[in-house]
Every structure is written in C-alpha cells, then in structure tokens.
Amino acid sequence: MRDRVAIVTGASSGIGRVVAIHLAKLGARVVLISNESIRILEALEEVRAISPESEAFEADVTSFPCLEESVKLTLEKFGRIDILVNNAGITRDALLVRMSLADWERVLAVNLTSVFQLTRMILKPMMKARYGRIVNISSVVGVTGNPGQANYVASKAGLVGFSKSIALEIASRNITVNCVAPGFIATAMTDALNPKAKEAILSRIPMGAMGSPEDVAHAVAFLASERAGYITGETLHVNGGLYMG
Amino acid sequence: MSNIAERVKKIVVEQLGVEASQVTEEANFVEDLGADSLDTVELVMALEEEFGCEISDDAAEKIVTVKQAIEFIKKSLDG
Numbered sequence: 001m002r003d004r005v006a007i008v009t010g011a012s013s014g015i016g017r018v019v020a021i022h023l024a025k026l027g028a029r030v031v032l033i034s035n036e037s038i039r040i041l042e043a044l045e046e047v048r049a050i051s052p053e054s055e056a057f058e059a060d061v062t063s064f065p066c067l068e069e070s071v072k073l074t075l076e077k078f079g080r081i082d083i084l085v086n087n088a089g090i091t092r093d094a095l096l097v098r099m100s101l102a103d104w105e106r107v108l109a110v111n112l113t114s115v116f117q118l119t120r121m122i123l124k125p126m127m128k129a130r131y132g133r134i135v136n137i138s139s140v141v142g143v144t145g146n147p148g149q150a151n152y153v154a155s156k157a158g159l160v161g162f163s164k165s166i167a168l169e170i171a172s173r174n175i176t177v178n179c180v181a182p183g184f185i186a187t188a189m190t191d192a193l194n195p196k197a198k199e200a201i202l203s204r205i206p207m208g209a210m211g212s213p214e215d216v217a218h219a220v221a222f223l224a225s226e227r228a229g230y231i232t233g234e235t236l237h238v239n240g241g242l243y244m245g
Numbered sequence: 246m247s248n249i250a251e252r253v254k255k256i257v258v259e260q261l262g263v264e265a266s267q268v269t270e271e272a273n274f275v276e277d278l279g280a281d282s283l284d285t286v287e288l289v290m291a292l293e294e295e296f297g298c299e300i301s302d303d304a305a306e307k308i309v310t311v312k313q314a315i316e317f318i319k320k321s322l323d324g
Contacts, residue, residue, distance in 0.1 A: 127283075127286075127287060127290070173283070
C-alpha cells in the first residue's frame with residue numbers, strides 16, 4: 001500500500017497504535033488521531049521512523065469540529081484519503097441495572113457515533129477517487145454478547161450493521177467497508193479485567209492464549225489492502241477460535 | 246449565461262456517462278438519464294466543485310432536471 005494515506009483513530013495506544021505502525025511498515029502514510037496528547041506524539045515518532053510523512057492530530061472523536069478539522073488538514077496535506085480505520089473505543093462496564101445513561105451514551109458516542117461522523121466526512125473524497133478501504137474495529141462480544149458490557153456490545157454490534165449498510169451503498173464506487181472483530185487481545189483494555197475473569201476467558205479460548213495487537217493489525221492490513229477489493233460487508237474474526245462466525 | 250448551461254451539461258455527461266444529445270434541459274437525472282441516488286449525490290458534488298458554490302441537501306433534493314440545475318447555479322452565482 002505504498003503512498004496510500006490511512007487515517008487511524010485511537011492510534012496512540014493498544015490495537016490502534018500497532019495498526020498504525022503496521023500500515024506504515026507496508027508503505028502507507030498514516031494519519032494518527034487520538035485524544036491522548038503525550039502518547040500520540042510518542043506514537044507519531046514511532047510511526048514517522050518508518051513512514052516519515054505521517055501525521056498526527058490530537059482530536060476527540062466525539063467532537064465533530066475536531067474530526068472535521070483533522071480531515072480537512074489531512075486532505076490539505078495529502079490530497080487524498082485511501083484508508084480509514086475506525087478503531088477508537090472505550091468501555092464503561094456495569095450490569096445493566098447499574099448502568100447509568102451517561103455510561104451508555106459515552107460509549108455509544110466514542111465507539112459508534114464517531115464512526116458515523118468520520119465515515120461520512122471521508123466518503124466524498126473516496127467516492128471522487130473511486131477508491132477506498134474502510135475497516136471498523138468491532139469485537140467478538142458484538143456477536144456473542146457479554147454480561148456487564150451492554151453498552152460496549154451494542155456499539156460493536158452496531159458497527160457490523162453500519163458497515164454492511166455502507167458497504168451496500170458504495171460498493172459500486174470501489175470502496176469496501178469491513179469489520180475486524182478481535183477476541184481477547186493483550187492490551188490495557190483487557191489488562192483491566194480481574195484475574196479470575198481473565199482465567200475464565202483463557203479457558204474458553206481453544207488456542208489457550210490471548211491474541212496480540214499484531215494479530216489484529218495483520219487482519220486490518222489485509223482488508224485495507226488493494227488485494228482485498230472484492231471483500232465487502234464482511235466481519236473478519238481474530239479470536240483464537242473463541243467464536244467462529 | 247449559456248456558458249453556465251454548457252458547463253452544467255458537460256458535467257452531467259461526465260458524471261452520468263451519457264451522450265451529450267441526451268442531456269436536454271428537460272431531462273430528468275433519474276428517469277431520463279439513468280442516475281441512481283448515489284449518482285445524484287456525486288453530480289451535486291461535481292457541480293459544487295465546478296462552480297465553487299455550496300448546494301445544501303435541501304436544495305439538492307429539488308434539483309431533479311438539467312434545467313433546475315442550470316437555474317440553481319445561475320441563481321447562486323448571481324447571489
């Protein structure tokens with residue numbers, strides 16, 4: 001994907017950071033978006049060491065003006081956007097009876113509404129270019145459900161339906177929209193699980209281990225590549241056999 | 246003024262891949278020129294770019310014929 005321009009949200013840590021690095025290694029110029037001011041600069045430094053033209057914007061994905069500005073500056077600098085990886089995501093876990101409306105709304109805003117906003121912004125340039133690869137990071141729990149994560153699961157299942165609908169809308173323009181659904185991946189998000197919960201999860205994974213962010217990045221890079229051009233509306237599961245779609 | 250009409254027609258030909266002879270002022274983008282909903286969105290984008298104007302979603306919905314497109318552009322350039 002030499003010289004392709006790729007936007008990655010949530011790119012300062014976890015899966016997003018590794019995805020950004022991996023796309024850079026494959027030759028893409030990467031635009032990192034994150035609201036973590038120091039970590040995004042660290043991530044940018046790492047990415048620029050591989051792909052020097054890469055760029056970073058500190059932006060909250062729930063802020064429409066921030067996203068708009070980031071897209072505008074990206075187009076000014078590169079004149080195109082070929083790849084969008086909607087990766088930014090958060091959890092606010094609680095059993096439904098204890099879940100506040102604020103926790104529900106915050107998770108939906110970051111994980112789902114931001115994807116609506118950003119995808120809408122980048123579709124026009126992609127349509128004009130008659131080329132685009134959109135990869136949305138869903139989750140295995142988006143298809144299996146998970147107690148204590150009704151908000152997160154709703155957002156991740158929402159991404160699957162969203163992706164299929166947009167895939168249908170713009171298939172004729174050589175723009176693909178797919179999801180990658182990671183299982184349990186070793187990141188800060190899963191570090192936060194208590195040891196008992198972790199053990200219970202590991203016992204259910206046929207491969208007997210958590211995945212790495214690299215495992216996910218490879219799947220994202222494939223769907224973001226030119227070669228994956230006939231795959232759209234699909235969800236690629238990366239979960240060590242935990243769930244088979 | 247005729248220049249605007251010609252430029253609009255040229256864009257319609259390019260965007261919809263139709264013959265110039267089909268692009269009469271009365272031609273309806275969907276019914277006569279075979280545009281689908283995405284084509285009409287792209288047509289509006291191309292008009293915005295060509296004439297450096299902004300066409301709101303509400304206004305775009307009312308532009309269904311070549312004549313309406315030409316008139317809208319003329320009006321917005323006058324304004």
